[in-house]
Amino acid sequence: xxxTSTTSPTPGPARDGRKDDGLDCEICGARMYERSCKIxxxxxxxxxxxxxP
Numbered sequence: 001x002x003x004t005s006t007t008s009p010t011p012g013p014a015r016d017g018r019k020d021d022g023l024d025c026e027i028c029g030a031r032m033y034e035r036s037c038k039i040x041x042x043x044x045x046x047x048x049x050x051x052x053p
Contacts, residue, residue, distance in 0.1 A: 023032045030043035037050040
């Protein structure tokens with residue numbers, strides 16, 4: 001029998017060199033951008049207001 005363990009990638013700078021500023025999409029994990037107090041995912045279209053917690 002072989003056993004495999006899966007681990008999640010570590011969040012933050014070790015992942016890809018970016019600082020962790022909370023702009024990763026909650027739905028698909030892609031990078032989001034801010035525009036006119038909206039935070040928008042270019043990958044899946046998820047949008048949230050910049051005043052949301």
